[in-house]
Amino acid sequence: MSPEVYKLVHVAGILMVFMSLGGLALHAINGGTKDSNGGRRLTTMTYGIGLFLILLGGFGWLGAAGMMSAGMPGWTWAKLGIWMAVGALLALPTVKPELSRLVWIVAPLLGVLGAWIARAKPF
Ligand code: HEM
Structure with missing residues (x-):
């Protein structure tokens, strides 16, 4: 598959996770709890599939674009760290609802950092 296809898969995963x-x-x-969330299954499933697509698209992209020839580039480790952090944020609104506003601010910042790292490839 071409890098362009993997790029779409990567972006689709990002959209699903952040949504x-x-x-x-x-x-x-809004004061909702785990039990009062009628869309919980939908959101957690979308989240999980999205996280998987980010990895599939990211590593597929690396492979298809020939960026893995010398092993995993340094910046991809940082992106894996961001991926894990974004994955961990899933539980926070349920476990610590008082931190939800913080999640609202931190999540897009992590997304922007991920985009910047991919563009700038600082290490
Ligand atoms: C939640 C975590 C992540 C976010 C938000 C994210 C976001 C992005 C975005 C927005 C771009 C497009 C940058 C651009 O072309 O302007 C991108 C590119 C890319 N990402 Fe991710 N990414 C994440 C995780 C990962 C992971 C885990 C990998 C796996 C290695 C990865 C590999 C790549 C690659 C290979 C590119 C293309 C770089 C290039 O054009 O040379 N990303 N990412």
Whole structure:
């Protein structure tokens, strides 16, 4: 598959993850709980599939664009760290609803950092 296809897969995953995170955070900000969230299954499934697509698209892109020839580039480790942090944010609105507003601010910042790292490849 061409890098362009993997790019679309990567971006689709990013959209799914951040959309779900926003939904979960807003639900918690509005005083909602795990039990009162009628869309919980939908959001957690979208989140999980999105996280998987980010990895599939990211590593597929690296491979298809020939960027893995000398092993994993340094900047991809940082992106993996961001991926894990974004994945961990899933539980926060449910476990610590008082931090949901923080999640609302931190999530897009992590997204921008991920985009910047991919463009600038600083290490
Ligand atoms: C939540 C985590 C992540 C976010 C938000 C994210 C975001 C992005 C965005 C927005 C771009 C497009 C940059 C541009 O072309 O302007 C991009 C590119 C890319 N990302 Fe990610 N990414 C994440 C995780 C990962 C992971 C885990 C990998 C795996 C290695 C990865 C590999 C790549 C690659 C290879 C590119 C293309 C770089 C290039 O054009 O040379 N990303 N990412």
